[in-house]
Amino acid sequence: MKGIRRLAQDLNISIGTVSRALNGRSDVSEDTRRRVLEAAAEMGYVPNQAGRSLRQGSTNAIGFMIELGADINSNSDTFFMGVFDGVQSVLTRHHLDLVALPCPTDENPSVYLQRMIGRRLVDGLIISATHRKDSRIDLLTKARIPFIALGRSMTSGDYPWIDLDFDGVARRGIDRLVAAGHSRIAAAVPSNDINLGFVFLDGYKAALKRHGLPLDPALIMRVPSSELGGYQLGRDILAMKDRPTAIILNYELLALGIYRQLAEAGLQPGRDLAIVGFRENPVSRFMSPRLTCFRVSLRDLGIALGESLLATMPAYAEAYPLGMVQRIWPMELVPGESDVG
Amino acid sequence: MKGIRRLAQDLNISIGTVSRALNGRSDVSEDTRRRVLEAAAEMGYVPNQAGRSLRQGSTNAIGFMIELGADINSNSDTFFMGVFDGVQSVLTRHHLDLVALPCPTDENPSVYLQRMIGRRLVDGLIISATHRKDSRIDLLTKARIPFIALGRSMTSGDYPWIDLDFDGVARRGIDRLVAAGHSRIAAAVPSNDINLGFVFLDGYKAALKRHGLPLDPALIMRVPSSELGGYQLGRDILAMKDRPTAIILNYELLALGIYRQLAEAGLQPGRDLAIVGFRENPVSRFMSPRLTCFRVSLRDLGIALGESLLATMPAYAEAYPLGMVQRIWPMELVPGESDVG
DNA sequence: TGTAGCGTCGTAAACGTTTACGGTAACGAG
DNA sequence: CTCGTTACCGTAAACGTTTACGACGCTACA
Known part of the structure; x- marks a missing residue:
């Protein structure tokens, strides 16, 4: 004898009543409800989910x-x-x-x-x-x-x-960079078909247009969303003949790779390449120079x-x-x- | 009519046979099995887990x-x-x-x-x-x-x-640091009661003893396991009057905080404080100087x-x-x- | 022809719940 | 006393599977 049946037997009441007591139905006396709850707690009874699911058609x-x-x-x-x-x-x-x-x-x-x-x-x-x-x-x-x-x-x-708000992130990132005097601003987007990349890119394009800046396809850089992708991104940028002076990222760990790549080239984020990162995270808080990014709870x-x-x-x-x-x-x-x- | 019952009705066979066919029992002809599998695939039938669980007493x-x-x-x-x-x-x-x-x-x-x-x-x-x-x-x-x-x-x-292998990590970390000439080596352990901290500490103590080094309780530093804990750890070390020359960590993100703290003090990891990190991770690979740490698949x-x-x-x-x-x-x-x- | 064995299938019980339904006792109002 | 109402509780069906058991038809062999 197991489960609710056992519980009912111990208390000398029917399993229906036990079930009602446990599920907080109104048609059960306060006295028996108390007894049921006590007994259930004592024997560590938890309703079998399979039984419930089967009967109710829902799994909780x-x-x-x-x-x-x-x-x-x-x-x-x-x-x-x-x-x-x-x-x-x-x-x-x-x-x-x-x-x-x-x-x-x-x-x-x-x-x-x-x-x-x-x-x-x-x-x-x-x-x-x-x-x-x-x-x-x-x-x-x-x-x-x-x-x-x-x-x-x-x-x-x-x-x-x-x-x-990928759109807003792109927009505000561009705004900041333009205000700081940048006009050749690259954007990093993921190389797969995750949708956020497209939204981000739309925001990027709209922001450029609003500032009257030309859209250079070479500045839309597709890289895998990983810190390794960031490293690769940094190398690609450094290898460009007409190098952008700033970049906005759409994945939080890309910045790590770029930082590293710049360091290896003797360059410094902020001075030699302006970077706007994506999500603030435990790592970004401890990078130096501190990464400009966006916070979300x-x-x-x-x-x-x-x-x-x-x-x-x-x-x-x-x-x-x-x-x-x-x-x-x-x-x-x-x-x-x-x-x- | 839903589920296996529907399937059985469509095929004009009993639900028992359908179940047996789907579960790969031997007592069903290859012909009917094929028909069942085809029909199941077509109507996208997946057995209801609640029913199975209840009957079999297991949930898969x-x-x-x-x-x-x-x-x-x-x-x-x-x-x-x-x-x-x-x-x-x-x-x-x-x-x-x-x-x-x-x-x-x-x-x-x-x-x-x-x-x-x-x-x-x-x-x-x-x-x-x-x-x-x-x-x-x-x-x-x-x-x-x-x-x-x-x-x-x-x-x-x-x-x-x-x-x-927290013990081995502590041991090998100490070995490396001792070989490099260090004798005042601190250890960072978590401030809660996660068991790994104790194992790590035992390894640390044993390794010190094996090298004939004294155990200074002040060098056992308890900090929260977070990058913020690492930052705090760095500050504590810099504030010590008899500063250790090296430290081994037992949580992977502590190094971030220490790096930052050292940078703010104009100091450099490796030169001013030797650091052996814990688990190699996407972040550690992009820190500079590169963190000595341990890899696990x-x-x-x-x-x-x-x-x-x-x-x-x-x-x-x-x-x-x-x-x-x-x-x-x-x-x-x-x-x-x-x-x- | 009888029967043993085998391959295949249908029948029905069982798993542990919830809940619609009906039943009983107590009680108050007429 | 009767009847309706209320509060509480027991009964049993239902959820969708799996599987033990038995049944059936066929073949093979005595």
Whole structure:
């Protein structure tokens, strides 16, 4: 005898009553509820999730899919840890738990996602590292699984998303550099088809136009989103005949590689090449000269993701009357010395 | 009509046969198996996990618990992502999936773990960031859940673990520094009760003794495991009246803070303070002078964790005759210029 | 022809919950 | 006393699988 049956037997009441007591139904006397809760706590009873899921058709869990291949190189895991914490803080209010679903590098993300959906082990999903065209979005809408994307996509159809303000970052970065007298400003964008690169690039182009600066295709530099990519980027820049005097980055660790490359060439960030970095992170705070970059509260971002996801789920929506969230998440400029000589 | 019932109806065979066909049983003709697999693929049928779990008493999933509070500060960056990838690569061979369970900062890890165990949403668990006394180990052994710990603990009882070679790192670090002529060598250890700090410290003490060097308690410096802790550590060292000439670190991002602190004081790592770092990571490769540190293949570590965990699970043990794994994971020295002036 | 064996399949129970439904006792109002 | 109402609780079905068991048809061999 196990589980709720055991509990009921010990207390000499029916399993139905035990279940009602545990789930906070009203049609159970306060006295028996107390006895049930006590007994449950004592014997360490936790409802079997498989049983619940099967009966209720819901799992009380939310999934956060991360792509080990893409995310490793477009974020670091302090990024996700921070976001996780925020999401979880929202979910616990509703007795939901967060599970992270790491899609291995050698598996197709859509196939992986489809398997996870089919398994039905989460009630809702957060996906990240959205690509330019992301078939996962179609998959999720077709399967009618509540979800939200961390990142926009060009995939058609309306769906909820929250995305960092890549456009604003590009704009403000250019503004700062132009104000400092620069006119040949390069932009680093990822070499894969992650959507954020396109948004960033659009912002870059618009900002140049607004300042009346010409767009030189040679200054749009595609590199892998990694510190190694930054190193390579630095070398490419130094090798150019008509070298830019400034550059804006769209991935947080690129700056490391450039710093190193400049150091090896006896050059100095800020004086010999103005650099505007991307996300402030534990590393950027300890670079010298200090990197000009943009701050974002990961926890708040996670909270927003959690709340916006719940807003799309009928069972929780009344607590979050947000509708379909499509929101650009602001980033705060953190001035450093890397962009002013 | 949904799920397997629908599939069976479409094919005009019983659900039992469909199930057997899908699960690769022998008592089903090759012809019907083919038809079933085709139909399943076409309609995108994936077995409902709740149903399977309930019937089989297993979930086909392995959990990897990470402590958002502790792990953020005892590991960083791509550490977990790399390990996840290795673990998953083992699990997929057995149709198991990996789910990461992020314990929020504001929840007690043992309580969280107990809830996860009770929910029965994983068949086995990997825990990390083991503390000196870690009640999670008692919990898991008592509940008879297969598990393995990434990190040793002083908790009594035999249980499987794999741990980085903190002892060897301390020993080899000291050896190098002594060979370079240093005799006042400090050690940085974490200020919390994560077990790795104690192992590291033991290695440090043993190495000093072997070289006939005195143990100065003032040189054992406890700091938070973060880059900020490194900054603080650098300040503390510079403020000492009888300053050490070298230091070994046991957390990978400490070096960043020290570098910064030295730079602000006009000093240089390697020349003014010899530094032996901990784990080689994307950041350490781009510091200058290059940090002397230790390399570990995260993917291989993940593979070992996965295999060792499966070895403890009756259903998979025959493929991995490893017994109870208790293994110290070697780290390879990567010489830099931060410890030799 | 009888029967043993084999290959293939259908039947139905079981896993641990939740919940619709009905039933009982107590109580108050008429 | 009767009847309706309320508060509480038990019963049993249902969720979607897997699997033990038995049944059936066929072949092979005595």
